[in-house]
Amino acid sequence: DAKTTQPNSMESNEEEPVHLPCNHSTISGTDYIHWYRQLPSQGPEYVIHGLTSNVNNRMASLAIAEDRKSSTLILHRATLRDAAVYYCILLNNNAGNMLTFGGGTRLMVKP
Amino acid sequence: DSGVTQTPKHLITATGQRVTLRCSPRSGDLSVYWYQQSLDQGLQFLIQYYNGEERAKGNILERFSAQQFPDLHSELNLSSLELGDSALYFCASTAWGGYGYTFGSGTRLTVV
Numbered sequence: 001d002a003k004t005t006q007p008n009s010m011e012s013n014e015e016e017p018v019h020l021p022c023n024h025s026t027i028s029g030t031d032y033i034h035w036y037r038q039l040p041s042q043g044p045e046y047v048i049h050g051l052t053s054n055v056n057n058r059m060a061s062l063a064i065a066e067d068r069k070s071s072t073l074i075l076h077r078a079t080l081r082d083a084a085v086y087y088c089i090l091l092n093n094n095a096g097n098m099l100t101f102g103g104g105t106r107l108m109v110k111p
Numbered sequence: 112d113s114g115v116t117q118t119p120k121h122l123i124t125a126t127g128q129r130v131t132l133r134c135s136p137r138s139g140d141l142s143v144y145w146y147q148q149s150l151d152q153g154l155q156f157l158i159q160y161y162n163g164e165e166r167a168k169g170n171i172l173e174r175f176s177a178q179q180f181p182d183l184h185s186e187l188n189l190s191s192l193e194l195g196d197s198a199l200y201f202c203a204s205t206a207w208g209g210y211g212y213t214f215g216s217g218t219r220l221t222v223v
Binding site: 036038042043044045046049087097098099100101102103104 | 113115142144146153154155156159167169201203205211212213214215216217
């Protein structure tokens with residue numbers, strides 16, 4: 001399985017943008033880039049996913065590098081409720097479709 | 112409410128015992144996945160079912176088994192429990208194609 005590398009933790013101030021990086025240098029052409037987050041005492045929650053183009057939804061934006069070897073999850077205005085562990089996951093639907101979680105990035109949001 | 116229901120929310124049992132965790136997937140979802148989350152191992156994939164059939168296996172111990180029933184709910188059976196089996200167990204479901212996985216709120220198992 002192609003692996004991802006994320007910083008263990010990041011800090012942000014409330015109402016400021018947050019850029020969460022993810023490196024995936026061994027990504028294959030059929031790998032989708034997924035982001036999930038896990039709030040304290042809850043199950044993981046889908047955030048966003050993309051293949052090649054940048055994506056936006058109500059929760060976040062996903063910026064994908066042109067060579068697809070890295071991506072960035074962007075929270076436009078962090079709130080205290082965004083404090084969570086964020087997981088960047090590659091998903092190859094050609095090879096079965098279970099999510100393989102790494103360590104993720106623990107985002108701390110300061111008021 | 113994510114649409115995936117897991118019961119019970121909490122379970123405390125003794126070593127050597129057997130327990131059953133239950134998961135009802137989101138309406139219309141055919142695939143069910145089980146994950147274990149312990150403090151030192153993170154989220155580990157255990158097993159996947161699709162429409163009643165086992166589809167993929169991960170790091171699932173032989174003492175653990177699962178099944179998916181015709182109504183698509185799934186059960187994870189854990190037997191001969193050990194202290195190290197204490198963890199959060201999550202169930203997730205998705206429609207075929209799997210672009211968005213919906214997780215339940217988990218069952219916290221404590222083995223004493």
